[in-house]
Amino acid sequence: MPDNTAHETTVGGATTVAPDTSDHEALSIHVGPQGETLLEIDHVTLRFGGVVALNDVDFSIKRGEILGLIGPNGAGKTTCFNVMTGVYTPTSGEVRFNGKVISGTKPHKINQLGIARTFQNIRLFPEMSALENVLVGCDARHKTSVLGALFRAYRVRPTEEQLPTNPLRRGFARVFGISRHTMEERGGRIKAMELLKFVGIADRAHELSRNLPYGYQRRLEIARALATEPELLCLDEPAAGFNPAEKEDLMDLIRRIRDLGHTVLVIEHDMKLVLGVTDRIIVLEFGQKIAEGTPDEVARNPKVIAAYLGEPDDAA
Numbered sequence: 035m036p037d038n039t040a041h042e043t044t045v046g047g048a049t050t051v052a053p054d055t056s057d058h059e060a061l062s063i064h065v066g067p068q069g070e071t072l073l074e075i076d077h078v079t080l081r082f083g084g085v086v087a088l089n090d091v092d093f094s095i096k097r098g099e100i101l102g103l104i105g106p107n108g109a110g111k112t113t114c115f116n117v118m119t120g121v122y123t124p125t126s127g128e129v130r131f132n133g134k135v136i137s138g139t140k141p142h143k144i145n146q147l148g149i150a151r152t153f154q155n156i157r158l159f160p161e162m163s164a165l166e167n168v169l170v171g172c173d174a175r176h177k178t179s180v181l182g183a184l185f186r187a188y189r190v191r192p193t194e195e196q197l198p199t200n201p202l203r204r205g206f207a208r209v210f211g212i213s214r215h216t217m218e219e220r221g222g223r224i225k226a227m228e229l230l231k232f233v234g235i236a237d238r239a240h241e242l243s244r245n246l247p248y249g250y251q252r253r254l255e256i257a258r259a260l261a262t263e264p265e266l267l268c269l270d271e272p273a274a275g276f277n278p279a280e281k282e283d284l285m286d287l288i289r290r291i292r293d294l295g296h297t298v299l300v301i302e303h304d305m306k307l308v309l310g311v312t313d314r315i316i317v318l319e320f321g322q323k324i325a326e327g328t329p330d331e332v333a334r335n336p337k338v339i340a341a342y343l344g345e346p347d348d349a350a
């Protein structure tokens with residue numbers, strides 16, 4: 035289970051005890067009205083030469099929901115993620131996010147607009163600590179430019195709590211303020227630590243990510259994606275390789291992510307997890323949408339049953 039106990043950690047060079055904020059209020063994001071359309075996949079087709087990976091796929095995601103995207107191997111689920119996150123441009127059709135066309139936009143721009151993802155195969159920075167991996171995500175939200183960071187040009191007035199403890203520095207900061215870059219860095223470290231606590235891996239914040247157990251690495255990927263404060267978080271097979279207890283924890287984590295204000299899209303093969311955690315499910319087969327509905331509706335849909343189990347002999 036996530037570890038919400040207080041941890042001794044190093045923040046900004048000084049050893050402090052991170053507060054036990056189990057409600058994680060500070061991580062909540064502020065978004066528009068729940069239930070409004072957030073993302074639209076509008077009649078998207080994507081061809082790779084002769085292969086039609088997506089064939090006129092059409093669905094939308096509403097703000098605040100947990101949507102499942104399922105289908106047999108090769109159905110087009112990951113390709114769908116890749117179209118939404120700017121890796122591929124659709125052959126026809128378009129993707130809209132918050133009403134704005136994003137198909138054809140570069141992945142980092144789409145991330146800035148508010149979509150983040152994790153990958154089927156974990157992609158962390160192996161030689162960085164867990165905390166540093168999350169800091170990379172936090173940096174994506176910083177406003178200071180490289181020149182601004184180098185020359186510490188833009189200064190902000192700190193609150194009493196933000197003032198340094200050293201009396202000399204304290205006096206200086208009172209008069210001249212603190213550079214925005216420094217403030218962003220400090221804020222980033224606090225937020226990164228909070229995110230590690232939120233996903234339950236803060237006890238190994240300072241270990242190299244390559245040395246972390248598999249389950250920790252998976253959750254670290256989620257923390258790093260959350261650090262970019264995405265309105266939409268896309269999880270590609272987050273439960274791959276998990277045991278039943280870890281899957282239960284993951285379901286709990288996905289619900290808590292939604293409770294922070296994020297909308298969640300999850301690709302997952304584990305039907306128990308998908309049926310247990312999602313509000314709605316889209317089913318793809320051979321690049322086409324074959325069903326859409328609540329978990330109950332989808333589980334009873336004959337087309338879905340056939341896609342997963344194969345047509346019974348007497349149905350022909």
Ligand SMILES: Nc1ncnc2c1ncn2[C@@H]1O[C@H](COP(=O)(O)OP(=O)(O)OP(=O)(O)O)[C@@H](O)[C@H]1O
Pocket residue numbers: 082085086087105106107108109110111112113114
């Ligand atoms: N870059 C590519 N070039 C050519 N074909 C591709 C490419 N990417 C995906 N495909 C093909 O598109 C189809 C859909 O693949 P995709 O990976 O999206 O399926 P999936 O539903 O995510 O499958 P899985 O559950 O096995 O991950 C497959 O036939 C795949 O071989």
